[in-house]
Amino acid sequence: MQVLKKKPEVLAPAGTLEKLKTAIYYGADAVYIGGNAYGLRSRAGNFSYEEMQEGVAFAKRHEANVYVAANMVAHEGDMKGAGDFFRTIRDIGVRAVIVSDPALIETCMIEAPGLPIHLSTQSSATNYETLNFWKQEGLERVVLAREVGMDEIKEIRNHTDVEIEAFIHGAMCISYSGRCTLSNHMSARDANRGGCSQSCRWKYDLFELEHQGVCQAYTDEETDEPFSMSAVDMSMIHHIPDFIENGVDSLKIEGRMKSIHYVSTVANVYRKAVDSYCEDPAHFTFQQAWEDELWKVAQRELSTGFYYGTPNEQQQLFGRRRKIPVYKFVGQVLEYNDASKIATVQQRNSFSVGDKVEFYGPGFTHVYQTINQMWNDEGEPIERAAHPMMKVRVQMDAPVKPFDMMRKAK
């Protein structure tokens, strides 16, 4: 009989307060956010202390945790104010801080005792000796480098009891766990201080100086696409048992800059998969519906990253985007009236009478509906919900719940 060692947490990204609440509502056990300093996502809608307070209070009400990423590579002058920052987030009730720079780690330990520290993936931890080193230094958890294989995770777990966090879904860097200076060179923005402009995903031609001709060897022969270093995304939905059986404590979803449509969908799927496995490991069966759901928000092809060997050029499919996401997020349910079967929806993208839409909610619930009748907030019948954030009443055949999301196939 298979014995469940430990149920891992599902850890979701939250670039804003709205995304934090969405991620937790859709099943995340924990979220990671950025503060106004020391993080690696300067454009991710980072949290003020007041927003953090609200986010932490919301998380506690739902028995979830909030971690703050402070994983920049700190240059001279960057340390100023770090002690205050760590003390403040500790006092707000943040569960742990994610750090990679040793100076920030030491500052946090000295200035904010009691605030647990997780080593960021940015530190590229790839062996158990490294994990044990950081455990001895007093760290609670290590986020593994994305280049670690599943066999290595097994070996690491056999030699350390420090908590292990591993990525299960999201964008990959073509450089080593984000240690990259491409943005620094191409757009004068330091990727290791929060400024990555995703320069690897641009399209390039190579020129040979003497002849000034395009080097054809670096274009895709079939599509004539220019050369790109853009890696496909990772999805480990087929391999959740491997993580759990190898003792991974936290399953991390990438994407603090992604939408609430993305966060809700991905958290929902992995919550369902992890719960399904943990309820009955011996009889766990993979559900194709989980993968189908992930494809509704996928922007690139999906792969297993480095978990089962170093991916070759074809597996990484450099530069080939998935055409476009096949579903568009069009609204969020604000309330539902059981008696009239009318849902009040906040519009996020336009939709019309005649559209076939899908409502989805926490717990992997789905309701499919053709819109036959709808009204604006004044009760007037309308054919099209055209204005962003407008309130629309939609006649339903089946009930939905507040916070359910609504999307339509493109």
Ligand code: SF4
């Ligand atoms: S430019 Fe690309 S490879 Fe470099 S840090 Fe940004 S996403 Fe990663």
